[in-house]
Amino acid sequence: MNISFASRLFSIALLAFFLQGSVKSCGLVYLGELSSEQTLDVDGSATLSVQSSGGSVRIDRGPEGKISVTMKFGVRAGDRAGARQLLKQLESDPPIEREGTKIRLGDLSKYKLPSGGFFDPAVSIDFQLKVPEGTSLDIQTNSGDLNVSRLSGTLKAELGWGAATVKSFEGALDIKTTTGRLTLANLRGQTKLESKSGLIFLNDIRGDLTVESRSGGIELDSEITLGAQWHFQTQSGEVVLALPQDSQFQIRARSTSGQIKIDFPLTTTGLRDEWQVTAQVGGGKPDARIEISTQSGNVQIGRK
Numbered sequence: 566m567n568i569s570f571a572s573r574l575f576s577i578a579l580l581a582f583f584l585q586g587s588v589k590s591c592g593l594v595y596l597g598e599l600s601s602e603q604t605l606d607v608d609g610s611a612t613l614s615v616q617s618s619g620g621s622v623r624i625d626r627g628p629e630g631k632i633s634v635t636m637k638f639g640v641r642a643g644d645r646a647g648a649r650q651l652l653k654q655l656e657s658d659p660p661i662e663r664e665g666t667k668i669r670l671g672d673l674s675k676y677k678l679p680s681g682g683f684f685d686p687a688v689s690i691d692f693q694l695k696v697p698e699g700t701s702l703d704i705q706t707n708s709g710d711l712n713v714s715r716l717s718g719t720l721k722a723e724l725g726w727g728a729a730t731v732k733s734f735e736g737a738l739d740i741k742t743t744t745g746r747l748t749l750a751n752l753r754g755q756t757k758l759e760s761k762s763g764l765i766f767l768n769d770i771r772g773d774l775t776v777e778s779r780s781g782g783i784e785l786d787s788e789i790t791l792g793a794q795w796h797f798q799t800q801s802g803e804v805v806l807a808l809p810q811d812s813q814f815q816i817r818a819r820s821t822s823g824q825i826k827i828d829f830p831l832t833t834t835g836l837r838d839e840w841q842v843t844a845q846v847g848g849g850k851p852d853a854r855i856e857i858s859t860q861s862g863n864v865q866i867g868r869k
Contacts, residue, residue, distance in 0.1 A: 599638045599652050601659045604631055607666055610699045610718070616671040617706040619689035621727075624702065626715040627695030634661065634670065635693040642686045651676070651686050660690075670694075710745075728763075764802075778802050782862070786869065789814050795855045803862045806855070807869045813847030815854040816866070823863040 607630060615622055627633050638655050642648035654676055662669040671690055679685045704711060704722040711722055717735040724742040735753040742760050750768040757775045758765060765778060767785040774795045776783055782802040788809050797804045818825050819841045835843030857864050
C-alpha cells in the first residue's frame with residue numbers, strides 16, 4: 566500500500582473515532598485486500614505496459630520466455646458490500662490484457678468505476694514483476710515508487726509522485742518524474758531523465774546521457790567513456806560531477822547566476838569567464854563531450 570493511501574485511511578479512522586454518528590450515517594470507508602499471481606509464457610521479445618493510479622512497481626530479471634506477475638490490490642469503497650463486489654471482480658477478471666507479445670497490466674477501465682466522489686470505489690495496485698532479458702517496458706504511475714534491477718531492453722517511465730531506482734540496466738532508458746528522487750547506477754546505453762522536483766543521483770554511467778531538472782540538484786560519480794555525449798540542464802539545482810583524474814573530454818558550461826568550478830587543468834577553446842567555460846580536459850582531441858547549463862545553480866566538476 567502506498568503512503569498517501571495509508572495516510573488517507575488513517576485520517577478517515579480518526580474522523581470515525583471523534584464523529585462516530587456523522588461518519589456512520591454517511592458510510593465509513595472499508596478497505597479490502599487481494600493478491601493475484603500469474604505466469605505468462607512469451608516467445609521472443611515482449612512489450613510490457615503497466616498503469617497504476619497508486620502503488621509501487623518492482624521489476625527484476627526472470628527466466629527466459631516467462632513473465633511473472635504478482636499484483637496486490639487495495640480496495641476502498643463506501644461500504645463493505647461495495648468493496649467485496651469490487652474484490653470479486655478483480656479476482657475473477659484481473660487487469661491483465663494480452664495481444665500476442667504485447668501485455669498490459671493495471672488498466673481499470675473495464676470495471677467502469679465512478680470517480681470524483683470521496684466514497685467512490687478506488688483501487689491501488691502494488692506490482693512485483695519478473696521479466697526476461699530484452700523486454701520493452703512502459704510504466705505509468707500517479708503515485709508510488711519504481712524499482713528496476715538487473716535487466717536489459719528498453720524502459721520508458723512516467724511517474725507522478727514517487728521515487729525511481731534503476732540498477733544494472735542495459736539499453737535505452739527514458740524516465741520522467743514530477744516529484745521524487747531518481748537513483749541510477751551501472752547503466753549501459755542511452756539515458757534520458759527529466760524531473761520537475763527531486764534530486765538525481767547517478768553512478769557508473771556508460772553511454773550518452775541527457776538530464777533535465779527544474780528545481781532538483783544533479784550528482785554524478787562516473788568515468789566518461791570515449792565518444793559519450795553528456796548534457797545537463799537545471800533551473801535552480803546544482804550540478805556536481807566527480808570524474809577520474811585521467812579523464813579526457815570537451816566541456817562547455819554556462820550559468821546565469823551560479824558559480825562554475827572545474828578542478829581539472831583546462832585548455833581554453835572558446836569563451837571563458839565567471840559564468841561560462843568552453844575548454845578541453847586532457848590531451849589529444851577527445852570526442853567525449855559534457856555540456857552543462859544552469860540558471861541559478863552552481864556547477865562543480867571535481868577529480869576523484
